[in-house]
Ligand code: FES
């Protein structure tokens with residue numbers, strides 16, 4: 001199964017990296033250690049120490065006088081700078097690079113990578129646009145799921161799973177599909193989801209349900225293959241809930257959420273934590289069903305409104321040739 005080599009993947013938002021705290025990320029079957037130094041510089045090296053293979057992400061950082069830092073191996077404490085060079089004990093001189101840094105593209109707080117592959121499609125500009133207009137609320141639900149990339153993407157563009165996978169949270173009664181606009185690697189889906197009435201008892205025991213409107217109006221803005229933005233709006237403001245995907249390996253796919261808000265009312269940002277928590281539950285529910293699917297089951301039944309999934313499959317199969325929209329939809 002393809003991992004869509006040549007696509008850009010958002011490995012993290014800077015807020016996900018504590019200063020001088022190594023973090024492991026995986027891409028295309030390789031592990032890397034990512035760390036942010038006090039100057040805000042992001043470094044990425046292969047995670048296996050070239051001495052005896054210890055995971056550098058389990059180590060720590062050593063800060064230099066100029067506030068840059070090196071990652072320290074937890075096994076024998078060799079230090080590697082951002083170029084992958086080290087200084088051997090008893091020597092005063094830096095070695096040649098022992099590790100090849102992972103090329104990153106940093107745009108503001110966004111840390112992108114092509115995983116060392118030649119770029120086939122550009123980095124979508126949408127995150128920069130959102131960051132310039134909205135306030136950052138936070139990140140949540142960083143989850144690695146044992147699944148191929150394709151089922152993960154299909155799930156995100158499946159407009160019929162709300163009342164199955166997500167029914168415990170939102171009590172969605174039906175999905176009223178409105179429209180799907182295909183622009184090649186971009187698309188927009190609009191649908192409405194009436195939710196069931198909650199009793200006063202439920203409202204009292206879980207006041208969060210008060211945040212769920214009678215009709216959830218969903219607008220999904222899709223940028224194949226790395227991100228889907230769920231735009232949600234209520235009287236108090238707008239939310240951009242950004243779902244990110246990273247192919248960690250052929251059988252392991254990571255997803256997480258970045259959330260931005262555009263308040264119309266001061267109370268809006270106070271609710272940020274609640275919105276984050278909803279997103280976390282949504283991702284947990286998706287991850288849960290993805291772990292319970294027999295992959296490669298031939299699909300004998302087709303439901304209405306699988307147009308989003310058709311779009312994913314077409315872009316997947318034609319990677320990365322197709323940039324022309326299918327106008328017959
Ligand atoms: S394994 Fe890393 S220093 Fe020995």
Ligand SMILES: [Fe+2]
Pocket residue numbers: 155156161165166282286
């Ligand atoms: Fe979902």
